[in-house]
Amino acid sequence: MSLERVTITIPSETLEAVRSAAEREGLSVSAWLSRAAEHAAKIEAGLAAAEEAMAHLPPPTPEEQAWVDAVMEDATRPAYSDEYSSHSDDRARGAA
Numbered sequence: 001m002s003l004e005r006v007t008i009t010i011p012s013e014t015l016e017a018v019r020s021a022a023e024r025e026g027l028s029v030s031a032w033l034s035r036a037a038e039h040a041a042k043i044e045a046g047l048a049a050a051e052e053a054m055a056h057l058p059p060p061t062p063e064e065q066a067w068v069d070a071v072m073e074d075a076t077r078p079a080y081s082d083e084y085s086s087h088s089d090d091r092a093r094g095a096a
Contacts, residue, residue: 008033 022032060068
């Protein structure tokens with residue numbers, strides 16, 4: 001694989017986060033950013049391919065859409081309810 005030198009401009013906070021992550025993983029900033037960019041490009045290509053494939057399918061039936069909605073609701077639900085989290089401070093202080 002050939003390498004090319006490029007110049008990029010990113011926010012200072014982002015650069016600090018990248019430097020920290022690269023150091024934790026024992027990588028140079030260039031290697032870390034290269035790996036992150038490759039990963040992002042693969043995700044983008046996968047999303048584009050999925051979008052193209054979905055364009056050739058009929059829309060979901062109401063039952064199929066309900067199933068997808070239920071799965072997504074489960075997948076995005078917080079690990080614990082708001083009721084539990086609102087009482088967690090009281091429990092930490094020893095209150096009932």
